[in-house]
Amino acid sequence: AQSVSQHNHHVILSEAASLELGCNYSYGGTVNLFWYVQYPGQHLQLLLKYFSGDPLVKGIKGFEAEFIKSKFSFNLRKPSVQWSDTAEYFCAVRANNAGNMLTFGGGTRLMVKP
Amino acid sequence: DARVTQTPRDKVTEMGQEVTMRCQPILGHNTVFWYRQTMMQGLELLAYFRNRAPLDDSGMPKDRFSAEMPDATLATLKIQPSEPRDSAVYFCASGLTGANVLTFGAGSRLTVL
Numbered sequence: 001a002q003s004v005s006q007h008n009h010h011v012i013l014s015e016a017a018s019l020e021l022g023c024n025y026s027y028g029g030t031v032n033l034f035w036y037v038q039y040p041g042q043h044l045q046l047l048l049k050y051f052s053g054d055p056l057v058k059g060i061k062g063f064e065a066e067f068i069k070s071k072f073s074f075n076l077r078k079p080s081v082q083w084s085d086t087a088e089y090f091c092a093v094r095a096n097n098a099g100n101m102l103t104f105g106g107g108t109r110l111m112v113k114p
Numbered sequence: 115d116a117r118v119t120q121t122p123r124d125k126v127t128e129m130g131q132e133v134t135m136r137c138q139p140i141l142g143h144n145t146v147f148w149y150r151q152t153m154m155q156g157l158e159l160l161a162y163f164r165n166r167a168p169l170d171d172s173g174m175p176k177d178r179f180s181a182e183m184p185d186a187t188l189a190t191l192k193i194q195p196s197e198p199r200d201s202a203v204y205f206c207a208s209g210l211t212g213a214n215v216l217t218f219g220a221g222s223r224l225t226v227l
Contacts, residue, residue, distance in 0.1 A: 044218040102216060104157035
């Protein structure tokens with residue numbers, strides 16, 4: 001069974017700082033990769049996804065993620081964070097034999113100080 | 115925008131009471147998931163339906179939890195009897211086989227006293 005690890009549980013940044021959130025998964029086959037964001041008091045929303053092709057994926061709100069197959073990683077990045085990026089970020093993996101079932105990482109809580 | 119609708123948004127109940135959470139998936143979606151979010155465990159998959167048939171409920175405590183899809187427009191998650199450790203946010207998500215993207219509902223926050 002696949003598993004997903006997010007190394008940072010809490011991250012605190014000042015506005016305009018650069019962000020990188022780590023995500024590693026364990027599964028030897030083909031995967032689809034996702035980042036979801038949960039703003040305070042809101043539901044999970046899709047930030048970006050990788051299915052195939054260019055391993056550098058651009059999502060909404062200036063976020064991007066890079067799939068590095070050799071490292072089983074899908075790190076999320078943003079060059080300059082804003083206060084409104086304060087949220088919890090979840091990495092998720094879908095194995096190619098798992099239907100639509102996602103396995104989530106433990107989440108990273110990001111706080112951006114104004 | 116099509117959305118997944120969950121009710122209730124918030125529920126406070128006492129230990130031992132029955133709790134039923136409902137989910138209306140996006141019209142036309144044929145997969146439905148129930149996830150539970152807690153501070154300690156993060157997001158855990160409880161149950162997974164495809165075309166209304168349960169495919170995976172291994173993450174669900176069978177003695178007190180049950181999940182059903184009486185029809186294609188309604189999924190229910192029932193806890194009987196509820197316990198304080200069930201306090202969490204329960205998310206429903208729906209998708210379409212092959213589309214690979216899930217849409218989440220707003221969640222039902224359950225507090226069991």
